[in-house]
Structure formats: structure tokens, C-alpha cells
Amino acid sequence: MTLIAFSRMMQAIERSTPSRSETIIRDSWPTFDDPELLIKIMALEYEPTNIGSIRAKKWVTKALGLFDDELDNLESLYGDFTEGIYLDSQNSVDSSISLREFDNLLSMDCSSISAPSYRLFRDALLLMSGVERKWFLRFWLRNPRNGLRKGNLEKAVGKLYEKPLKQIRKDLSYHNLSEIVSYYIMEEDPPVFLSFGQFIKPMLAKPLVSKKKKFKGGIVDYKYDGNRYQIHRNKELVIIFNRRGKVVTDQYPDIVEDVLTWKQSSFILDTEIYPINPDGSPAPHKVLGTRVHSKNKTEAVEKCPVKMVIFDAMKVGDTVLIDMSLTERLEHISELPNQATRWIEPESRKACYTQAIAEGFEGIMIKNPDAPYAPGKRSNDWLKHKPPLIELDVVILGVRYGEGKRSDVFGSYLMGVKDGNSFQKIGWVGTGLSDVQLTVLTNTLRKHIESYDKGIMFTLPRVVLTVKSDLISTNADGSIGLRFPRVSAIRDDKPVVDIDTIERIKELM
Numbered sequence: 001m002t003l004i005a006f007s008r009m010m011q012a013i014e015r016s017t018p019s020r021s022e023t024i025i026r027d028s029w030p031t032f033d034d035p036e037l038l039i040k041i042m043a044l045e046y047e048p049t050n051i052g053s054i055r056a057k058k059w060v061t062k063a064l065g066l067f068d069d070e071l072d073n074l075e076s077l078y079g080d081f082t083e084g085i086y087l088d089s090q091n092s093v094d095s096s097i098s099l100r101e102f103d104n105l106l107s108m109d110c111s112s113i114s115a116p117s118y119r120l121f122r123d124a125l126l127l128m129s130g131v132e133r134k135w136f137l138r139f140w141l142r143n144p145r146n147g148l149r150k151g152n153l154e155k156a157v158g159k160l161y162e163k164p165l166k167q168i169r170k171d172l173s174y175h176n177l178s179e180i181v182s183y184y185i186m187e188e189d190p191p192v193f194l195s196f197g198q199f200i201k202p203m204l205a206k207p208l209v210s211k212k213k214k215f216k217g218g219i220v221d222y223k224y225d226g227n228r229y230q231i232h233r234n235k236e237l238v239i240i241f242n243r244r245g246k247v248v249t250d251q252y253p254d255i256v257e258d259v260l261t262w263k264q265s266s267f268i269l270d271t272e273i274y275p276i277n278p279d280g281s282p283a284p285h286k287v288l289g290t291r292v293h294s295k296n297k298t299e300a301v302e303k304c305p306v307k308m309v310i311f312d313a314m315k316v317g318d319t320v321l322i323d324m325s326l327t328e329r330l331e332h333i334s335e336l337p338n339q340a341t342r343w344i345e346p347e348s349r350k351a352c353y354t355q356a357i358a359e360g361f362e363g364i365m366i367k368n369p370d371a372p373y374a375p376g377k378r379s380n381d382w383l384k385h386k387p388p389l390i391e392l393d394v395v396i397l398g399v400r401y402g403e404g405k406r407s408d409v410f411g412s413y414l415m416g417v418k419d420g421n422s423f424q425k426i427g428w429v430g431t432g433l434s435d436v437q438l439t440v441l442t443n444t445l446r447k448h449i450e451s452y453d454k455g456i457m458f459t460l461p462r463v464v465l466t467v468k469s470d471l472i473s474t475n476a477d478g479s480i481g482l483r484f485p486r487v488s489a490i491r492d493d494k495p496v497v498d499i500d501t502i503e504r505i506k507e508l509m
Contacts, residue, residue, distance in 0.1 A: 040178035089130025173375035201376030226274025270312035432486035
């Protein structure tokens, strides 16, 4: 199995329709002796390389002995410097680099050009032919731009191993795609692991849209303005995961202490932790940043009291609940404390909503009582209903320094949403952040600055914000913007892959 065979397959896929791409993958499959590794690479099951496009170009120019202007000219001429390197390459001799060596190169931490990883990168790049360089660099940059979407890859695997797409997506709730393939090769079903300490992707909700068909009846919960957490307990050990699967137990020693007093000593719970005022009423979400970012955890507990509520569970004792209906799952947690405020088939959802808003909460969640828990899926079985302000999850793409007393921190943030494999800018936001939050964001984003132009520092897409706006507008040139945007939360708990898309922006316009 070689890099050149992989590159030729990618070259064919790049010029094909999605359905044709699936056929190419299936036809090429017998030529690869390690399907699990092949899927790992195509699905990009890797950590970030810690290198942006500006620094990546420095690595490439130094390795290939090019001037910066030469690479810029190739990018200008072909629209993409990797395509330019391929078409302009003088090396037509294919390398003998194996897919395993390719995998090792993709797994390197490339944060420093003085580290051994650069020498490995350079030596490998010099051995590659033009087409190999193109596809190696694209996957190294985590942006293959081959037109192959995750769904196409899942469909191709399904047809190769005669598995329905529904089954594959269920298996993906517990394993990545390459792990699933390894089980299919052995003609085994991937095991459903619901073990203590193993994070489970959370089930996600969709906004309530009046035009869409909805289930009748329902279970209604308050929608709490906090962060989603998964709490695991096994006897005297408690682990708290945020929604990205990161262990954050040390941020909530008070929650751990409380959980350890409960009679039930084994469970995996889906919860929300939100900040509260001294009187117990909900405080603004941004206050929670004290818990998330403070180094002094004892002080953070005092400054930011919180409350945890349970609204679902995946496992209680030895009983796995995921495939049960919501009604059955709630029966298994009914004896636990800290239950979310909940109505079973209320006479009026509007009355529930009015009560939630009056008590200072975000709104309500409307849930299908017959639906199983769907890990990682954004489902119509859970609908969220909030006041008619536009709320979006965006990623920061650039920053500018503030003015006056904020001149030493970043005061304005360029927002972006997903647009296919890239991002589309939707304007700037600078209000809604405290001085502490501005300092935290500045310290974080300084590590991710990629380039500078006309007063704007462009950053790698790493930090997610939740912003609220009165409406979405378009300028005369067709560019999209938000009216009176303000930051409501820094979403350390939310990955960039989960931010809003340009398609949703257009739906809201």
C-alpha cells in the first residue's frame, strides 16, 4: 500500500461526482492491504497539526528551496499552492513511501520548524512526485478539498461491507470509522461500549420550526443557560466530561462532592451545569467563564456558584439505557436528585415556556417521549424553543486591538460560520464580553495568529463564541452581516465542527 496509489485515487475522486467517488473507493479497495488505515486517513482521524497555512508555507518553501514569492505566484496562478506545486513539479518519479509512513507524517506535531518533525517532513517531501506532494500537503493541512464528504465515505463503507447506513451511523456513536471497519473486516459487529470513563457523544437538539412536522404530546424541560456535561460515577470515583469529551472534573469539586453523597453509585448522566445568583436564580452564562478559566479552583467555586440538573441518562447501574425510550430512561433516574424541571405531556407548551422565561431561564426543550438516545445526532426528537432573538455559534477568524482602556487586549472579533470545507465571514463583534473574558480570549488567540494585514490579525479557527443578534442582513455587495451582535458565551465546550453553517444563516434570513 503506497502513497502514490492513494494519491491517484484522490486525483480521480477530485474530478468526480459524490456518487462516482463512492464507486471509485469501492473499485480501488482491493488494491489496498490495510483498509483500516486507509479509512483513518480519508476520514482525517487525527489531532490538529498545530500549524496554519502561513507557517505551513514556510515549511514548504524551505523544504523545496523556493522563495516566498514563487509559492505566492503558484497560488495566484492555480488558486491553490498545492495544485501549483503538483503542476509545476520537476520530479516525476514516484516515491516508495508507504501508507503507514504517510500516516506517521500526518500524526506529527508540527508546532516548531526546529523540531525533528520538520526534518522528517522535508526528507519525505523531497522524495515525492508532484501528485504525491499535492495530496500529502492537503491532508497534512487537514483540508483535502477532494469533494469527498463524510457521508460519502460512510456510504462507501456500507456498500463494501453490506451494512445499512443507519447501522454505520449508530456504530459511529461509539467508535471512529476506521475502528468500525476493523470489526467489519473480521465479520463482527462493533461492540456497544458504555463503560465508566468512556465518553459518549451527546444527543443534540434542533430549533423548533413551526413549519416542520412535530411529534404529538411530548416531554418538556427547562432550557438552562449553562454548559452541557456528562457525569460518570463508579463507586467513589467521579469523572465530568464537557460536551467535547474533555475531562473537566477539577473545575467542579462542589459537584463531585454532591454526587458522591447520592445513594446510587454507578451511572452515566447527561446534565447541564449553570451559574446561579446568591438567591439561586440563574446568572448570565458568561459568569461560568470563571469556573472554566480560573487557575484557583477554590476561589472559582466561591466566585461562581453553580447548580447541576439531570435531564437524561445513558446508563444506571448495569442497565444500558440508550436504546430505551425517553420515558423509560427517565424512570431509571427518577430517584436521583437534581432533576431538571419537567412536564410530561403538558396541556400547554406555551405555559411551560412562559414560566421558564419568567424564572430567568433560556426557554424550553420539547422531547419525543418514545425516542431512544441518539449519541452524536442532531435530532428532530429534541427541539429547543427560545425567545425570538437570533443566536448563532460562530468561530473567530480574526481579531483587532481595542481602544482606550482596552487597547492592550483584542476588542473586536471577526466571526465566521461553516461553508462546506471552509468558513464564511459574517462580520465583527465586540460587545458582551467582560474585561476578564477579553484577557482570556487575547491570551488564547495570540497562540493562534496566522497572518497580519491592515490592522487585522487573522487566526486559526479554534475558538467558538455564541452570539446573539437582532437580525441577519446583507450589504449591497451581497456579504452577510449581523445587526447589533453581542457575545453571550465563550464556548470552550463546543468544537468548531458544531458551529452554525451558511445554510442555516440563509434559512434565518
